[in-house]
Amino acid sequence: MSRDRTRRDADRIDVRKTYKLYVGGAFPRSESARSYEVTDARGGFLANASLASRKDGRDAVVAARKAFGSWSARTPYNRGQVVYRIAEVLESRRDQLEREVREATGVNAAGARAEVDQAVDRLVWYAGWADKLAQVVGNANPVAGPYFNLSSPEPTGVVAVLAPASPLLGLVSVVAPVITTGNTCVVVASQPHPLPAITLAEVMATADLPGGVVNVLTGHQGEIAPWLASHLDVDGLDLTGVDDVDLARDLEVAAADNLKRVRRPGPEDLAADPRLDRMTRFVETKTVWHPVGT
Amino acid sequence: MTQDATPAPASPFAYAPAPESTSVVDLRASYGLFVDGAFVDGRGESFTTLNPATEQPLAEVAAADSADVDAAVKAARRAQERVWGRMPGRERAKYLFRIARIIQERSRELAVLESLDNGKPIKESRDVDVPMVAAWFFYYAGWADKLEHAGYGTTPVGVAGQVIPWNFPLMMLAWKVAPALACGNTVVLKPAETTPLTALLFAEICQQADLPAGVVNVLTGAGETGRLVVAHDDVDKVAFTGSTEVGRQIARAVAGTRKRVTLELGGKAANIVFDDAAIDQAVEGTVNGIFFNQGHVCCAGSRLLVQESIAEEVLDRLRARMSTLRVGDPLDKNTDVGAINSREQLDRINELAAVGEEEGAGRWAPDCELPSTGYWFRPTIFTGVTQAHRIAREEVFGPVLSVLTFRTPAEAVEKANNTPYGLSAGVWTEKGSRILWMAERLRAGVVWANTFNKFDPTSPFGGYQESGYGREGGRHGLAAYLQEENR
Secondary structure, eight states: OOOHHHHHTTOOOOOOOOOOOOBBTTTOOTTTOOOOEEEEEOOOEEEEEEEOHHHHHHHHHHHHHHHHHHHSSHHHHHHHHHHHHHHHHHTTTHHHHHHHHHHHHHOOHHHHHHHHHHHHHHHHHHHHHHHHHHHHEEEOOOOOEEEEEEEEEEOOOOOEEEOOTTTTTHHHHHHHHHHTTTTTTEEHHHHOOOOHHHHHHHHTTTTTTOTTEEEEEOOHHHHHHHHHHHHHTTTTEEEOOOOOOOHHHHHHHGGGGOOEEEEOOOOOOTTSSOSHHHHHHTTTEEEEEEEOOO | OOOOGGGOOOOOOOOOOBOOOSSOOOSSSSOOOEEEEEEOOSSSEEEEEEEEETTTTEEEEEEOHHHHHHHHHHHHHHHHIIITTTHHHHHHHHHHHHHHHHHHTTHHHHHHHHHHHHOOHHIIIIIIIIHHHHHHHHHHHHTOOOGGEEEEETOOOOEEHHHHHEEEEEEEEHHHHHHHHHHEEEEEEETTTTTOOHHHHHHHHHTTTOOOSSSEEOOOOHHHHHHHHHHHOOOOOOEESHHHHHHHHHHHTTTTOOOOOEEEEEEEEEEEOTSSSHHHHHHHHHHHHHHHHGGOOTTOOEEEEGGGGHHHHHHHHHHHHHOOOSSOOOOBOOOSSSSOSSSHHHHHHHHHHHHHTTOEEEEOOOOOOSSSSSOOHHHHHHHSTTTHHHHHOOOOOSSSEEEEEEHHHHHHHHHHOSSSOEEEEEEOOOHHHHHHHHHHHHOOOOOEOOOEEEEESSSOOOOOOOOOOOBTTTTGGGGGOOOOGGG
């Protein structure tokens, strides 16, 4: 797809990839039939990406809601297996992703390799959390009375994720914690660097992740995000990728309508080791009481 | 209809009145704000707090305006930075233990004052509210020097602005103040307009405990005072318990700021009774679930979902049990259901009950005599309710139960979850595996199985969805009051 490669063999014409959306396990074009030009770090043409519309956003929420019931009901062991499988498939596509990261950001080969390494490792890290989070953030509560009383984390529901500009590691860093805990999500990929996101979607589509658990929209954050923030069937909103403070505030205001759980934007080094907060932000604590007696 | 299901005949034994004496309470004619360790006059227009059981004025209470809010926040900031935030946890713990002990020592005074101002039965304020308040301070006192074990770091957030409702004035104060203080924060607390008195008595308790000035500040006033506290630039953390609508306003108000917020909002809990449940216990739990505290409970079991095959029997026993509820003087130790907290709330309950009738649901209430003055509402059930009825969807926040039926466990789950709220739910069945199956599927922060309306300081409480976010109580309750850096 880059010009270098077309020059490699003058007799052969490249088969360029068409990047589409990823919604409900399928790869549709935007229903608006729009696309936008994605360029490399030096401004050269890379591809046209789909320009998702408000309707695509709604479709993605419907798909995420539909997938939530069965995904959240899976055993944590099974969810961990699936997240690990994403890491496996990603590892096998690393050449492609390294190239895409390099083209998108202009980082050198070693830098791109490091980013893909970290993205794979991060998925492996989260995979292992699926069946441990309840043990670390859950509680048996010693209430003053004859009751069995247990608090455990449960997924919040459908989370809208505004991904940061870091096209692969940033994306994995915000998506993995959300789905590992049993939520489903609608992700608005980085506007300038959407291509690795669609490639990651292809990885997820072939990694046993049920359709609809992750839905990836490419397009203008400012156009799609307000509809996701005010959507009454979205339970959580991750603003990590929003750099515009006014937009972030407006989205947070819109999220108040159905009291979405909001993760605010803030200075953050996504390359640093993650903590639990990205998982705990989008889990609820359920406490179950039962009398003890004979 | 079985023999035991017939309504109980009028008891041959009449209950003699057993009023609690009010002499233990030293009620003053007027109260000021509690700012920086002292009682001061408020600059806003003072207001009267009434006894809802008699409509008689209890006292004049000051209202805080923006200058008062500013003074309180400044005092709290000063105390947080210079004294309380720096104090070793083991010393903070001692103050909290002291407060817990004084609450126990003055429990009768607190209970009587709570019932006078709120209208709740003395047996509830005496046996539930005040003991729970003491327990909350004891529990969080013990955390103050153990924060490094909780998993949320040890750095306090700073100044907490806390706005609490009128249904459990003291208990909500304890839920807010105890964890905040244990973590090294200072607080500016705004109690509800109709129930400010026990918060002011708590301020006296802080003085008695020699709590450093400014650590706890109490600002009385109406909604506007609450808005000023929430909006103040130098408040780091907002904690609110109250209506979902106000919760939304607060979420909007803090959007784009650095303020952290926890919200504990409304609910429309389902109490689900299966055909194999111990029916008398289930009926008792249903009654407790909706008529406790006049139904002024955000987690009240306001929707009874009963399996169709036993619906008639459950309803018969429920009506029989409701006929034995004693409604009246909150200070009478025999009273089960006290006064509605305010005229405004009574109007809202009346309005929604009227809507229930208009929409075709069957209304029933026991035939009991109500006092001629004060705000009263008979314990009421609506039968033949469907999910579309407003009384099945909106929070009545009063002693009104909507009865719906279901056939299968899956249908029970679907109906129970069919609400934007998600605070609590109840399940009644003798089958253990079904309890666990139900508990897994109910979208609610608290699930009570074969019990209802149980609270404990060690146990997290809070909602899903539009019932708000954050948890109060337990180890989880510390999270809201510690900085997020180390998680």
